Amino acid sequence: MALLTTDLCDAYADEPGAQLRAMNPMLIGYGGRARFGGPVTTLKLFEDNVRVRELLSAPGDGGVLVVDGGGSMRCALLGDRLAELGRENGWSGAIIYGCVRDSAELAQIDFGVQALNTHPLKSQKKGLGERDVSVTFAGVTIQSGDWLYADEDGVVVASRELTL
Template sequence: MNFATTDLCDEYMDDPQAQLRVVNPMFTGFGGRKRFSGQITTLKLFEDNVRVREVLSEPGDGGVLVIDGGGSMRCALLGDQLAQLGKDNGWSGVVVYGCVRDSAQLMEIELGVQALNAHPLKSQKKGLGERDVSVTFGSVTIQPGEWLYADEDGIIVASQQLNT
C-alpha cells in the first residue's frame, strides 16, 4: 500500500466526484497492517459477532469490512481468530465502531484493524445484524461499495477508488 491519507485529502478533498469524507479521529490501530484500503462491505450489529465471522469467512478480494457496533464498550466484536480468518480470506482490513480483543495477537496478524478500544469480554452469539446497509459514525455516513483508506493519520471514505 503506497498511499497516505494526508496526501489523498490534499489531492481529493475538493473533488466533487470523489466525495471524500474524513472520519472523526476516534479509532486506534490494532492490526499488524497499519495502512490499508479497499472496497467496503458493511455490517450493522450490536454486541453480537456471528455475522462478522460469516463475512470474514468469505473471499475478501482486498476489501474492508466496516462494522457499526453501535460504539459499544461492553464487549469485543473481533479477536485474533476472526482477524486471522479475515487475513486468510484476503481481506485488507476491518474497522470496528466498537471494541476488539486479543490486542497483542492482533498486532502480529497482517490485517488492518482499527477500533475504538480493546475489551477482554467476547460478544453474544445470536446471529443478529444487517449486512450491506449504510452506517453512520464519526460524522460520516458510509455506503457499501464505497472505498476506505486508513493509516496512522486516520480514516477517509470516498465514493470511488482513488489513484494512490
C-alpha cells in the same frame, strides 16, 4: 503500496466526484497492517459478532469490513481468530465501531484493524445484524461499495476508488 490518507486529502478534498470524507479521530489502530484500504462491505449489529465471522469467512478480495457495533464498550466484536480468518480470506482489514480483544496478537497479524478500544469479554452469538446498509459513525456515512483508506493518520472514505 498503500495510499496515505494525508495525500488523498490533499489531492481529492476539493473534487466533488470523489465525495471524500474524513472520519473524526476516534479510532485506534490495533492490527499488524497499519495502512490498508479497499472496497467497503458494511455490517450493522450490536454486541453480536456472528455476522462478522460469516463475512470474514468469505473471500474478501482486498476489501474492508466496516462494522457499526453501535459504539458498544461492553464486549469485543473482533479478536485474533477473526482477524486471522479475514487475512486468510483476502480482506485487507476491518473498521470496528466498538471494541476488539487480543490486542497483542492482533498487532502480529498482517490485517488492518481500527476500533474504539479493547475489551476482554467476547460478544453474544445470536446471528443478528444487517449487511450492506448505510452506517454512520465518526462523523461519516459509509455504504457498501464505497472505498476506505486507513493509516496512522486516520481514515478517509470516498465514493469511488482513488489513485495518486
